[in-house]
Amino acid sequence: MKALVVDDSAVMRKVLIGALARADITDVGQAADGQEAVDAVKAGEYDIVLMDWNMPNMLGIDAVKAIREQGKTMPIIMVTTEAEKSRVVEALKAGANNYIIKPFEPATIVSKIQNVLGKGE
Amino acid sequence: MKVEYINPFIESVYDLFATMLDAEVQRGEIGVTSAGGNPREIMALIGLSGPARGTVAISFPAQTALAMVGKILGVDTRVVDDTVSDGIAEIVNIVAGSAKARLTQGGGTPIDLSLPTVVRGNSYSIDYPSQAVWLEVPFTSELGAFSLRVTFDFKSPQDRKEVG
Secondary structure: OEEEEEOOOHHHHHHHHHHHHHOOOOEEEEEOOHHHHHHHHHHOOOOEEEEOOOOOOOOHHHHHHHHHHOOOOOOEEEEEOOOOHHHHHHHHHHOOOEEEEOOOOHHHHHHHHHHHOOOOO | OOHHHHHHHHHHHHHHHHHHHOOOEEEOOOEEEOOOOOOOOEEEEEEEEOOEEEEEEEEEOHHHHHHHHHHHHOOOOOOOOHHHHHHHHHHHHHHHHHHHHHHOOOOOOOOEEOOOEEEEOOOOOOOOOOOOOEEEEEEEEOOOOEEEEEEEEEOOHHHOOOOO
16 A cells, blocks of 8 residues: 655645554655656556645646546545635545545544545444 | 734634644734734745735744644654744644635635745844734744734625634
């Protein structure tokens, strides 16, 4: 099981890597913007992607669209401060599978990861 | 800028402390502040654009910044370095992002956020547009004191929804 964490904040990437570890996922790649994420997904196989929205070079929402246009079907969870309903709808239409709004409790993100991977209780 | 506009930002600070920081926080009295007035050692700023335009700034003594970023990462953090700046930038991003959704909770076009900027040092001043009115809220917390400053206004009355 391999995950890709996409966030321009290195601190937030560390937080998310910690959450993935609690979901027993320790093989984790990192990307600091949407373009890096698209390139990483093109170059390697990932089983789940955690995607921020506001990042330099390419927004997360555009990265989600580009990843789906590659034909990749792995679960993508948006992890973002963009909390408006219209943003959530936009992300789901673009191909995201779930949505986590910052700030979040650590337990919330672990359970959402497990849910999209079919490991939820 | 109306005083009640700052309430969503205050609520966002409380949410941040209740979730990712797991610490108590108390706000002080809301005041009006002038441009370069007494910034602390670290300040994180983020711009708002779209239906509302303005800036959100959170300023910290170094010890508070170290304590908050250390708490988020779950590690003892003793030096103000790029990691701490990164963490402080994410904190202002979360506070502003959470608040902007509350500001337009009745619907409408979402407010956009810029990428955050962090200023560090013992001797700097921040000059804002002269006509801007800044509201400032001091906070005390288990992790130290800090201040929230906000200035913004809606571009048109139609963009202003119920504000919490």
